Amino acid sequence: MRIAFLAAPEGVEQVELTEPWQAVKDAGHEPVLVSTRPGEIQAFDHLDKADTFPVDAVVREASPDSFDALVLPGGVANPDFLRLDEKAVAFARGFFDNGRPVAAICHAPWLLVEADVVRGRELTSWPSLRTDIRNAGGTWVNEQVKVCDNGPNKLVTSRKPGDLKAFCETFLEVFAEQGQGAG
Template identity: 50%
Template sequence: MSRLDGKRVAILASHGFEESELLEPLRALREAGAEVEVVSPAGGTIQGMRHFNKGRTVEVDRTLAQADAGDYDALVIPGGLFNPDALRHDDSAIRFTRGFFEAGKPVGAICHGPWVLVDADLAGDRELTSVPNIRRDLENAGAHWVDREVVVDQGLVTSRTPDDLPAFCAKLVEEIGEGRHTGQARSA
């Protein structure tokens, strides 16, 4: 596994994130040497979910108002049903997400996380995957949806469900280690 010493990664999340889809990438990225911050529309703590049951809460390191995509080397958007649905309707979250694509920085999204990419107009002409029940939303946005545990398209790493977290985390570390992806901004 490549080392991510000196790399800063933002995990964009709000209340209702799928617990494992935030905590597992957080652990994997930190173990690889990255500095990871949880960024959210509001400060304090955010409530995680284990599917439809409450899970752990997580401290927010920085609010969206305090965060700038330029301060980070990569972005991770965990899924869960509620988290991406709230983020995709938040203009600050959309601007923050676009900033990573405009700079060609790696972005990871799992489960329902790619919904944020749809509302940010970043899914078009991308090969990606997600939880199957948002497949049509992604295809309607111009994405080429495939059913694989992990898909990488010019620095965009996507996966379907918590079962895919080992592959998702490994590819995130790899893509962040590689750095900038010149083709990343093509859909922005």
């Protein structure tokens, strides 16, 4: 499977990028870093700068059709920057339009709110997003990992870095199931 990881040039929470990325690689899949600009992205450890990572594809040139699934890492600034970029919003929405699975952790569902794909869905996130999710027509739950299959695709969400192990195990299972169903 070819799995897109969408991240802004700055603000992604490093552990929410690197742990899912490694889980995808360990499962024998191909992770691809997609961003709004070429070059590198700057990751953060909460509010402190951490490592940089090379961008594999620019969102304006990428198509959801080229990927089997999407992972949206969090960080407060990451989805806030992405939701202001029309191409990033359209890219994320494209996975829903095409029935491909999506996984989002922490603040990442902000991008899904902007893409108008949470209506009628049950999901979790960092607690400060609950009102935004409810206002966008979703149902917010306080669970370590939530899988919602109310829609054309499955959506896997998780709350925080402490949930990463369960998040990675769950989205890999869901991606594999949905991938088999499509093939």
